[in-house]
Amino acid sequence: VKVTLLNFMITQVGLQDQLLNIVVEKERPDLAEEKARLVEGENKEQLEVTENKILDVLSSSQGNILEDEAAVQVPNSFPRLLYR
Numbered sequence: 001v002k003v004t005l006l007n008f009m010i011t012q013v014g015l016q017d018q019l020l021n022i023v024v025e026k027e028r029p030d031l032a033e034e035k036a037r038l039v040e041g042e043n044k045e046q047l048e049v050t051e052n053k054i055l056d057v058l059s060s061s062q063g064n065i066l067e068d069e070a071a072v073q074v075p076n077s078f079p080r081l082l083y084r
Contacts, residue, residue: 002066 025032
């Protein structure tokens with residue numbers, strides 16, 4: 001039996017980032033728009049790399065993919081995509 005644990009803990013740094021984003025959106029919407037464009041560009045590139053790796057693993061996997069430990073770990077090996 002395999003169990004995956006998700007941690008939904010809120011951190012002080014995360015709350016500070018959210019508050020900073022809200023302040024920037026109100027005070028300097030031009031900077032908020034520029035950040036959104038930059039983040040979107042980075043996410044698109046990283047998403048393409050991630051999709052290609054997952055497709056490679058899926059195409060080379062044999063049998064039940066959930067029993068292939070390397071395939072199950074693939075999503076964890078990629079950096080988190082940035083958020084706005």
